[in-house]
Amino acid sequence: MNAWNAILMGCSAGGLTALQHVLAELDPDIPQPILVCCHTGSADVALLCELLARHSRLPVEEARERAPVRGGVVHVAPSGYHLLVEPTLRFALSVDDKVAYSRPSIDVMFESATDAFQGHLVAVLMTGANADGAEGLAYVRRHHGYAVVQDPASAEASAMPQAGLDIAGADACVPLNAIAGTLNRLCLP
Structure with missing residues (x-):
């Protein structure tokens, strides 16, 4: 059994395409829960879930x-709420103030999940036009999680992955087409 209890993914501008690409290539036997926070600007995340489901094998x-x-399910943060993970490994939703101009905030999800899973997780920061996720990624790394950052050169919007590298660094910085393979290697039993 591997050491990782969950996979977290954060993205913003260009995130739909990036998530579709990664989820299409993830092995369907991945046992970990996958938590996704994507800034959509939409009042409803149902369409995002539907579009991702068309490409995902999970x-x-x-x-x-x-x-x-x-485990083995892609859980998407709803629009307008911060997604938190309680110590009982149940979701909680919050309407607290926006963080990095965002709700849901990648930082909030990364930090909450890190605490709930006691650091035993893999966090992925991908394309996006702001710095949300960078502080959360640093938190993941400080608590012995594993950080994967999309190579900014392969991102539709490079600000988010670049902020992640600048603030948190990464255990792996790979182009979009290598993220799923990295997760499969790390997370399959």
């Missing part, structure tokens, strides 16, 4: 208040 669903975090 089930995709919107994370809901008090629902359990389930």
Whole structure:
């Protein structure tokens, strides 16, 4: 058994395409829960879930208040709420102030999940037009999680992965087409 209990993914501008690419290549036997925070600007995340499900070999669903975090499922943060993971490994939703101009915030999700999973997770920061996720990625790394950052040169919007590298560094900095393979190597039993 590997040491990673969860996979986290954060993205913004260009995120739909990036997530579709990664989820299409993830092995369907990945046992970890996958938590996704993508800034969409939409009031409803149902369409994002539907578009991701068309490409994913794992089930995709919107994370809901008090629902359990389930392995082998892609859980997507709902629009307008911060997604938190409680110590009981259930989701909590918050309407606290925006962080890095965002709600849901990648930083909030990364930090909450790191605490809940006691650092045993892999966090992925991909394309995006702001710095949300960089501080959360640093938090993941300080708590012995593994940080994967999309090579900014392969990102539709390079600001987010570049901020991640500048603030947190990375255990792996790879182009978009290598992220799924990296996760498969790290996370398959």
